[in-house]
Amino acid sequence: MSTPPSYFENMYGESSDPWHLTERWYEQRKYDLTLAALPRPRFRRAFEPACSVGELTLRLAGRCDALLACDRVRSAAETAARRTRELPHVEVRHLTVPAQWPPGTFDLVVLSELLYYFDGVELATLLRHTVDALEPGGTLVAVHWNHPVPEHLRTGAELAEILTSVPELALSCEHREEDFVLQTFGRREDDGAAPRSPAAAEGLV
Numbered sequence: 001m002s003t004p005p006s007y008f009e010n011m012y013g014e015s016s017d018p019w020h021l022t023e024r025w026y027e028q029r030k031y032d033l034t035l036a037a038l039p040r041p042r043f044r045r046a047f048e049p050a051c052s053v054g055e056l057t058l059r060l061a062g063r064c065d066a067l068l069a070c071d072r073v074r075s076a077a078e079t080a081a082r083r084t085r086e087l088p089h090v091e092v093r094h095l096t097v098p099a100q101w102p103p104g105t106f107d108l109v110v111l112s113e114l115l116y117y118f119d120g121v122e123l124a125t126l127l128r129h130t131v132d133a134l135e136p137g138g139t140l141v142a143v144h145w146n147h148p149v150p151e152h153l154r155t156g157a158e159l160a161e162i163l164t165s166v167p168e169l170a171l172s173c174e175h176r177e178e179d180f181v182l183q184t185f186g187r188r189e190d191d192g193a194a195p196r197s198p199a200a201a202e203g204l205v
Contacts, residue, residue, distance in 0.1 A: 002117060002118045002119045002122050002153075003117040003118075003151050003152075003153070005072065005096075007151055008072060008073050009073060012073045012075050012076055016053065016075065016079060017052075017053050017079075019052070019113075021052055021053055021055040021056075022053065022055050026179070027055065030143065030180060030182075031055065031056050031059055033143075033175060033182060034056065034059075034110070034112065034141060034143055034182060035059055035060070035063065037141060037173050037175065037182055037184045038063060038108070038139060038141065038184070039139060039172060039173070039184065039186070039195070039197070039198045039201075040139070040198070040201070041063065042063055042064065042065065043063060043064045043065070043107050043108040043139070044064075044065050044066065044107050045064070045065065045066045045067075045068070045104070045105070045106050045107060045108075046060060046063075046064040046066070046067045046068070046106055046107070046108035046109070046110065047067075047068050047069075047102065047106045047108070047109045047110070047133065048060060048067065048068070048069040048070075048109075048110045048112070049069075049070050049071075049095070049097045049111065049114060050070075050071055050072070050097070050111075050112065050113065050114040051069035051070060051071050051076070051077070051080050051092065052071055052076050052080065053076055053079045053080055053083065054069065054079065054080030054081075054083045054084055054092065056110070056112055057069045057080055057083075057084055057090065057092070058083060058084060058087075060110065061084065061087050061089070061090050064089070064108065065089060066089050066090075066091075067089060067090045067091070068091050068092075068093065068102055068106075069084075069090065069091070069092045069093075070092065070093040070094065070095035070097070070102070071092075071094065071095075072094075072095070072096040072097075074094045077092050077093065077094040077095075078094075080092045097126055097129070098118075098122060098125045098126040098129050101129045101133070102133075104133070105133055105134070105135045105138075106133055106134060106135065106138060107134075107135045107137070107138040107139065108138060108139045108140075108141070109130050109133065109134055109138070109139075109140050109141070110140075110141045111130070111140070111141070111142045111143075112141075112142075112143050112144075113143065113144060113145060114144075115142065115144060115154070115159050115162075116144055116145070116149075116152040116153055116154045116155070116156075116159060117151070117152065117153065118153065119153060123162070127162075127163075127166060131166065131168045131169065131187070134187040135187065136187055136188065136189045136190055137186065137187060137189060137195045138186070138187040139184060139185070139186060139187075139195075140163075140169060140184070140185040140186075140187065141182070141183070141184050141185075142159065142160075142163055142182070142183050142185075143156075143180055143181070143182040143183075144156035144159050144160075144180060144181055145179065145180055146176075146177075146178065146179055146180050146181050147179065156180050156181035157176075157181055159181070160174070160176075160181045160183055163183060163185065164183075166185075167188075168187060168188050169185040169186070169187065169188070170185060170186045170187075170188050170194035170195065171183060171184075171185055172184050172185060172186050172194070172195070172197065
């Protein structure tokens with residue numbers, strides 16, 4: 001079964017930032033690598049589920065015309081909303097994915113430290129929602145901790161295999177370390193073609 005909601009509620013009940021996302025150099029460096037893996041300088045509309053306290057949200061905001069972030073824990077969503085309130089193009093909602101999925105399409109979806117909390121059925125549902133909401137040529141970024149954790153149903157490496165097997169997604173960038181796996185995918189065009197690389201998009205190849 002998926003990780004129960006009480007786990008997250010208990011974590012945030014003990015600390016407003018239970019994973020110390022705003023403090024640790026490990027997290028700051030990982031966020032820098034995540035943004036560096038984005039294939040385009042700007043995106044029209046992005047979606048970041050499980051935004052926690054909004055540390056990555058603040059960074060993504062500088063690369064997006066519109067950004068929707070959400071978290072299943074109300075206090076976390078409220079913290080992220082408070083930290084981004086000076087950014088009118090950022091909206092933070094209290095939503096639980098995949099059961100609550102926002103309408104519309106996106107050219108960027110960021111799944112950061114999220115997928116290992118879901119069982120097989122919910123994971124398949126979430127990935128289907130992601131693919132359906134991602135515009136052709138759009139970008140999916142996934143980054144996940146790669147060490148065993150009791151509350152995690154899979155490691156980052158195991159999730160990487162699942163993501164790579166999704167037929168609508170074309171892997172364009174992969175960064176693996178002992179601690180985490182970072183992947184960038186492009187949503188294939190309707191004819192099955194993968195999006196152009198950053199160099200090809202600028203006419204370099």
